[in-house]
Amino acid sequence: MVKQLVLVSLGGGVGSVLRYLVALGISKLFSYAFPLGTFITNITGCFIIGILMGLSVRFSLFDNELKYLLIVGFCGGYTTFSTFSSESLKLFETSNYWTFALYITGSIISGLIAIWGGNVLSKIIT
Structure with a gap:
């Protein structure tokens, strides 16, 4: 269990930093009221999860530890569903x-x- 928690933490830390950098980069390029960084x-993220889910089913080398690190972590x-929800509420509250x-x-x-496309793509990767 400790190993799983470490793997999720490591993957989550990298994912969170990347999310921040992507959102920051998008917000510097585009200044819309639409939360484009979170949207992207x-x-x-859905596309990446689709690929990883498809690959985990297809290849036995993709063990549970890799799933904890990449998919869960x-x-x-x-992915930023909590941020998505918060931004949605702000849009609603501001009419x-x-x-x-x-x-x-x-x-x-x-x-x-995107998740469907990632899954389909994972089936044609050899």
């Missing part, structure tokens, strides 16, 4: 209803497509 990390730290609806709908639909 959520979608790319890294992707858990990288940005169209942006609120677009952000939620776009994130969910794009996330599902």
Whole structure:
């Protein structure tokens, strides 16, 4: 159990730092009311999880320890659903209803497509 916690912590730390850097970089490039940095990390995180899930089923080399490190840890730290929820609430509370609806709908639909795409891609990687 201790080994699993260490692996999740290591992966989560790296994922969190990467999430911060991606969001910071996006916010410097684009200054929209739409939370684009969080949107991009959520979608790319879903894509990465899709690839990792597909690879873990396909290859026996992808053991539980690697799952803890990459899927639970890294992707858990990288994806930002709690930030997504907080930003959605702020959009709603500030009466940005169209942006609120677009952000939620776009994130969910794009996330599902990205996780499916990642999973499909993992099946053609040799």
